[in-house]
Amino acid sequence: MLKINYKQAFLLGTLPVVLISAPFAISGYKVDLLTNLLINIILVTSFQLITTTGGWSLAHIPMMGCGAYGTALLSGGLGIPFWISLPLSALTAAAVGLVISYPLARTKGFAFFVASFAAGEAIRLCWTRFKIPFGGHKGLTVPAPVLVENVAWLDFEEAVPYYFLTLTITLFSLIIMYRLNSSRIGDSWRALASEEKLAKSIGINITKYKMLAFAGGSFFAGVAGVLLAHRLWAIEPRQFGFNATLYLLVWVVFGGSHTFAGPILGVVTLTFLGELLRPLVEWVPMIYGAIVILILIFLPDGLESLPNKLKSLR
Amino acid sequence: MEFIGQTILNGLMTSSFYALIAVGLSLVFGVMHIVNFAHGEFYMVGAYTVWVLFAKMHWPFFLAVAAAIVLVGLLGLISERLVFRQAKGNILSGFIMSVGLVFILQVAVVKIWGLGKMKPVPAAYPQILDFGGISTSWQRFIVIPATIILLVALWNFLERFKIGRALRAAAMEPEAAALQGVSVKKSAAVAMLLGSAMAGAAGALMAPIMSVHPYMGHSVVWTAFVVVIVGGAGNIKGTIWASLFFGFLTTIITSLFDSTIANLVNVLVMLILLAIRPQGMTGYAEN
Numbered sequence: 284m285l286k287i288n289y290k291q292a293f294l295l296g297t298l299p300v301v302l303i304s305a306p307f308a309i310s311g312y313k314v315d316l317l318t319n320l321l322i323n324i325i326l327v328t329s330f331q332l333i334t335t336t337g338g339w340s341l342a343h344i345p346m347m348g349c350g351a352y353g354t355a356l357l358s359g360g361l362g363i364p365f366w367i368s369l370p371l372s373a374l375t376a377a378a379v380g381l382v383i384s385y386p387l388a389r390t391k392g393f394a395f396f397v398a399s400f401a402a403g404e405a406i407r408l409c410w411t412r413f414k415i416p417f418g419g420h421k422g423l424t425v426p427a428p429v430l431v432e433n434v435a436w437l438d439f440e441e442a443v444p445y446y447f448l449t450l451t452i453t454l455f456s457l458i459i460m461y462r463l464n465s466s467r468i469g470d471s472w473r474a475l476a477s478e479e480k481l482a483k484s485i486g487i488n489i490t491k492y493k494m495l496a497f498a499g500g501s502f503f504a505g506v507a508g509v510l511l512a513h514r515l516w517a518i519e520p521r522q523f524g525f526n527a528t529l530y531l532l533v534w535v536v537f538g539g540s541h542t543f544a545g546p547i548l549g550v551v552t553l554t555f556l557g558e559l560l561r562p563l564v565e566w567v568p569m570i571y572g573a574i575v576i577l578i579l580i581f582l583p584d585g586l587e588s589l590p591n592k593l594k595s596l597r
Numbered sequence: 598m599e600f601i602g603q604t605i606l607n608g609l610m611t612s613s614f615y616a617l618i619a620v621g622l623s624l625v626f627g628v629m630h631i632v633n634f635a636h637g638e639f640y641m642v643g644a645y646t647v648w649v650l651f652a653k654m655h656w657p658f659f660l661a662v663a664a665a666i667v668l669v670g671l672l673g674l675i676s677e678r679l680v681f682r683q684a685k686g687n688i689l690s691g692f693i694m695s696v697g698l699v700f701i702l703q704v705a706v707v708k709i710w711g712l713g714k715m716k717p718v719p720a721a722y723p724q725i726l727d728f729g730g731i732s733t734s735w736q737r738f739i740v741i742p743a744t745i746i747l748l749v750a751l752w753n754f755l756e757r758f759k760i761g762r763a764l765r766a767a768a769m770e771p772e773a774a775a776l777q778g779v780s781v782k783k784s785a786a787v788a789m790l791l792g793s794a795m796a797g798a799a800g801a802l803m804a805p806i807m808s809v810h811p812y813m814g815h816s817v818v819w820t821a822f823v824v825v826i827v828g829g830a831g832n833i834k835g836t837i838w839a840s841l842f843f844g845f846l847t848t849i850i851t852s853l854f855d856s857t858i859a860n861l862v863n864v865l866v867m868l869i870l871l872a873i874r875p876q877g878m879t880g881y882a883e884n
Binding site for chain 2: 387
């Protein structure tokens, strides 16, 4: 059971207030920044579903791209409304994830990193190479979602309504992923990450559970991709390149990957740090690269391990 | 007939290039258990060295290549000392550190030489080489003898010299090797020096053929990884065989369709192979 002390209760109480009032207190550009942060929170948490099985997939950003391209084709190309295209596109990402996870689940260590990287790049190459239907280098355009026409506060072309749409979907996604993570399935994932042979010997189907984690993670990465595409209104293959993968890795390494909150902590902290570093934007990849190396040397379990480390010092 | 001859020549040139870049990667993994993503950036630094020394300062081509080999080897040595040693054999940490290194090197190169225009490197040997209808330029042909010389040198080093044998021992049985007095740290450093130097050599030799820019290592490291996976990580003979296989596959598919399709087919072959034989073509299995 969850044990909540006063401090945590205070946090849980203020968080909704902050999340709801924030977009009214800041300017338009910063609302989009918050929306982006929420999308990235879905992304890192879905990545964590895969890392709990012990494999750090390098195809996760392309999986997000599958969701984005899915919705671009479904709602942009075929005119299917956002509400149907969202789950369909996420399922597309999950299906692609399921297919590539079959060979990937049979590898580990070196082969897993490299094979997932190659698979992700191959997907990206398809978007560039096949101009029909993916639009090549120029990519595709995506319309803003419409729920009811001509209602100002439901006009999702505006930043604030879109923020609340994203907030709602983010909360739902996080709840589902949290439940999944603390269910029996989540226990099995952790079991096969720490003691694969033991897990196998007590009857856990390793390949099946790894594929399930990969498909589940890809589903929510797809959700993040859909939300991103409908806010940017245009997508191109370059957005889902290796730079984005680096940021994902840095967020998760920085926050730590052993608790549910670790990756979220990482992405929130580094997003605010990134805002402070705006004047140095060209240097940011180098700074992130240095951060990730330093964290791995001096704080290998990430930010989430800091409280325990400080406690043991005392 | 001419088409077949031309394909064989092109295939040999592509295979040599793949072998040059993949063998270093395989060696580094075998000894240090580091999945080095920065290998492609080492290759890129090798190409930049030739651009600076040969194209701008007009050094003789082979002197510039030799300088690139030494320089990139040292860069690898420094990275091992400052970064990879701290991973302490943890594959995940080492791999993520190398990704960090990729971006540090890329930004460094952009900051020093700028992003803007391509860095044109003129061919040092633009003369056409003609084998009765089958033709290529000397500049492209050179990669074949250069690769053979470098691989034979590496092979002799690993077979004949005491430190080379120690390196292989450390790759096979680190604990037993340590008990026999082999310094695991020292062999890691030597492996990194040699592996990076090979990447530098590849970049240097390809600089007049490829376009030189800060992100050129990315697509190369991708192919190199496919080759290493299929050949067996840490297995140098297997890596050379896989280089030949993929070199010819890429050449044939490129001449039939285009190079993007060839890349896709390479990955597909790797994924299918992993699905059927997760231990790789040569039967190497990770513990």
